[in-house]
Amino acid sequence: MLHYKELGLVNSRELFKAAVKGAYAIPAFNFNNLEQMQAIISACVETKSPVILQVSKGARKYANQTLLQYLAKGAVEYSKELGHAIPIVLHLDHGDTFETCKSCIEMGFSSVMIDGSHLPYDENVKLTRQVVEHAHKFDVTVEGELGVLAGIEDEVSSEHTSYTRPEEVEDFVKKTGVDSLAISIGTSHGAFKFKVKPGELPPPLRFDILEECERRIPGFPIVLHGASSVPQDIVDEINKYGGEMENAAGVSEDQLRRAAGSAVCKINIDSDGRFVLTAVIRKVFVATPGEFDPRNYFGPARDELKKMIVAKNRNVLGSADRA
Ligand SMILES: [Zn+2]
Numbered sequence: 001m002l003h004y005k006e007l008g009l010v011n012s013r014e015l016f017k018a019a020v021k022g023a024y025a026i027p028a029f030n031f032n033n034l035e036q037m038q039a040i041i042s043a044c045v046e047t048k049s050p051v052i053l054q055v056s057k058g059a060r061k062y063a064n065q066t067l068l069q070y071l072a073k074g075a076v077e078y079s080k081e082l083g084h085a086i087p088i089v090l091h092l093d094h095g096d097t098f099e100t101c102k103s104c105i106e107m108g109f110s111s112v113m114i115d116g117s118h119l120p121y122d123e124n125v126k127l128t129r130q131v132v133e134h135a136h137k138f139d140v141t142v143e144g145e146l147g148v149l150a151g152i153e154d155e156v157s158s159e160h161t162s163y164t165r166p167e168e169v170e171d172f173v174k175k176t177g178v179d180s181l182a183i184s185i186g187t188s189h190g191a192f193k194f195k196v197k198p199g200e201l202p203p204p205l206r207f208d209i210l211e212e213c214e215r216r217i218p219g220f221p222i223v224l225h226g227a228s229s230v231p232q233d234i235v236d237e238i239n240k241y242g243g244e245m246e247n248a249a250g251v252s253e254d255q256l257r258r259a260a261g262s263a264v265c266k267i268n269i270d271s272d273g274r275f276v277l278t279a280v281i282r283k284v285f286v287a288t289p290g291e292f293d294p295r296n297y298f299g300p301a302r303d304e305l306k307k308m309i310v311a312k313n314r315n316v317l318g319s320a321d322r323a
Helices: 012-020 034-044 057-063 065-081 098-106 123-139 166-176 207-216 232-240 253-260 271-287 295-317
Strands: 027-032 051-056 087-093 111-114 141-146 150-153 154-156 180-183 222-223 266-267
Touching: 012 027, 012 266, 027 034, 027 087, 027 271, 027 295, 034 065, 034 271, 034 295, 051 065, 051 253, 057 065, 057 087, 065 087, 087 098, 098 111, 098 123, 111 123, 123 141, 123 166, 141 166, 166 180, 166 207, 180 207, 207 222, 207 253, 232 271, 253 266, 253 295, 266 271, 266 295, 271 295
Parallel strands: 027 051, 027 266, 051 087, 087 111, 111 141, 141 180, 180 222, 222 266
Antiparallel strands: 150 154
């Protein structure tokens, strides 16, 4: 057992309290490798933003769980070296079983998500409650989920959205003891969030559901998954250099800004980072076909990802200058 405090990490409790009070959201960026981690930490240090480093089950498999632990410890030391120690949470994204959550807690995670949203309500309550009871012994915070997002992300996929039923949230929070709750109000996982024709806007988020949830659990931290914006200029860049990402669409930054100003205190962004990295690497390969030094495509890709994160923290989440 390695406790997260030994790695210099924090859980999400105090960060969420401050975010709800200050009407901003903590960014949660997924990472799988060194370059993503460097971009996330350097951008969050530059903007003085707290951050949630998010690891999916797929990322654990890809990067190796032991290496991830050292990368997270490295992230803490790296932020100090850059001159400003920011609070860093290491969070499991979409934990699917009690065992996965337990194993992450043993490996130094400070926060876990248990996603029982696909289960019947009572089973979701039971599984989430079991994880919360275990996690709280180690002062690890837990995110639960009610409602299902459409789309595909790593091993999580669903064809249809089922919106969160606000009448369930109070009971769920009370019975499970979760520290935060992911809800489904029309955001979606992956690159193709909405089926839209060129020039059409994706459907707006269901702020009425969000407001009703807020009314029933005032001040309780709410989480939005699948909140990438899929900027059209980056999609165009990918397609220009040989990609095939037609009809990719995301959630507008205006709507995310509005959500961040409410009880939403954690916003997950994964796809936008993937787009940025892909666009840069494709461009380098086409522009300089003789290039074979990975530093010369991972490097510029990392720099662009950093710029994107700086802009998100400053202009969308409002998390800049909060750490
Ligand atoms: Zn998600």
